[in-house]
Amino acid sequence: MNVNPGDNRFCVVTNNDIGAPIVVPPxxxxxxxxxxxxxxxxxxxPGSVMYTYTLKNIGTVPVTNVTMVGDTCSPIVRISGDxxxxxxxxxxxxxxxxxxxxxxSTHTNNVVATGWANGLSATDIASATVIVGVPAVVPPLIHVTKVPNPLALAAGGGIVTYTEKITNPGTIPLSNVQLVDDKCAPMQFISGxxxxxxxxxPTETWAxxxxxxxxxxxxxxxxxxxxANGITVRDFAIATVVVAEAAPILPVTGFFSAEKTPWVFAILSSVFAAAVLLYTIRNKKNI
Structure with missing residues (x-):
């Protein structure tokens, strides 16, 4: 562009080197x-039974607003750990x-544990059966944990590896052990x-x-x-993996559309008209 003394020019500068914003998932x-x-x-x-609940954080962030709700036993009292x-x-x-x-009478009791972090909740469920009035029959217990790696992914997603472990917190061995996941298959036995x-x-951990x-x-x-002993027991493990949403589309830079941004177009038109008027006045003074 050539600019002569006394000339006024109007330019629009387009910045096209702005990278897309990065969305960090919680x-x-x-x-x-x-x-x-x-x-x-x-x-x-009939008799008295005491349930002992052991609650752990198997994630990567501290958990707040922890609640323990049992369907047939209350109150559930924390006795140690914090x-x-x-x-x-x-x-x-x-x-x-x-x-x-x-x-x-023979009874199955359930408990739901819930906690929060980064605006998201986590839940785990445990159940146990107590046999009442039947001699020489001890019910089994089973427990499963699931840990995803990673727990959060950038936009577009990716591969997640779930590690799931089954233990026996009871007193008798368990047969016909099975593990299914509603959204991941096949489950591959590693060791244990x-x-x-x-x-x-009771001393083993199957991974x-x-x-x-x-x-x-x-x-x-x-x-x-x-x-075991003709009784089938089950346990559940629930885990969430967060995938970030796609980054928002950057606004258009450079010349504006009068239809999409009429107010911007009006401002630019006014500026251009003022520049033309100033140029005309200066030229008249030089005549």
């Missing part, structure tokens, strides 16, 4: 609860709760059956893995089951 919480009744059986009939007394379930803490009730007898012993390609935020549930 990391979801992850909690795990185990419930064990004592005793597991009341062979002589080491620094901040009411946050930290990564290094294990919270212990108890609840006592009287059972008059130390003596190779296909029974999940499995599964991979999934996630494109959107996904919550999935794993179900572990096993049998």
């Amino acid at each position: 990391v979801p919480p992850l909690i795990d609860v185990v419930k064990v009744p004592s005793p597991l059986a009341l062979p002589n009939g 080491v620094n007394n901040d009411n946050k379930l930290d990564l290094t803490e294990t919270w212990a709760h108890t609840c006592t009730t009287t059972l008059t 059956d130390i003596n190779g007898n296909n029974l999940l012993e 499995y893995t599964c991979q999934s390609n996630l494109k959107t935020t996904t919550t999935n549930t794993a179900i572990a089951s096993g049998q």
Whole structure:
């Protein structure tokens, strides 16, 4: 562009080197609860049972607003675990709760643990059965945990590896152990059956893995089951992986559309008209 003395020119500069904004997804919480009744059986009939609940943070962020709700036993009282007394379930803490009730017949009790972090909730469910009035029958227990890696993905998603572990918090071995996941298959057994007898012993931890390609935020549930003494037991593990939403489209730079941005066009037109008027006045003074 050539500019002569006294000339006025109007230019629009387009900045096209702005990168797309990066959307950082929030990391979801992850909690795990185990419930064990004592005793597991009341062979002589009705009696008192104390449930012990062990709550852990198996994620990567502290968890707040933790609640424990049982369907047939209350109140559930925390007795230990909050080491620094901040009411946050930290990564290094294990919270212990108890609840006592009287059972008059064979009964299955459920508890739902919930916690929050980064505006997201985590839930875990535990159940246990106590046999009442049946001699020489002890019910089994089973427990499963699930940990995704990673817990959060950038926009577009990616591969997530789930590590799932089954343990036996009861007193008798479990047979016919199975693990299914509603949104990840196949489940691959990695290790844990130390003596190779296909029974999940109270001292064993069976590990499995599964991979999934996630494109959107996904919550999935794993179900572990096993049998002993003619009784089938189940446990659930729930985990969420957050996938960030796509970055918003950047606004158009450079010349504006009069239809989409009429106010901008009007301002630019006024500026251009003023520049032309100023140029005309200056030229007349030089005549």
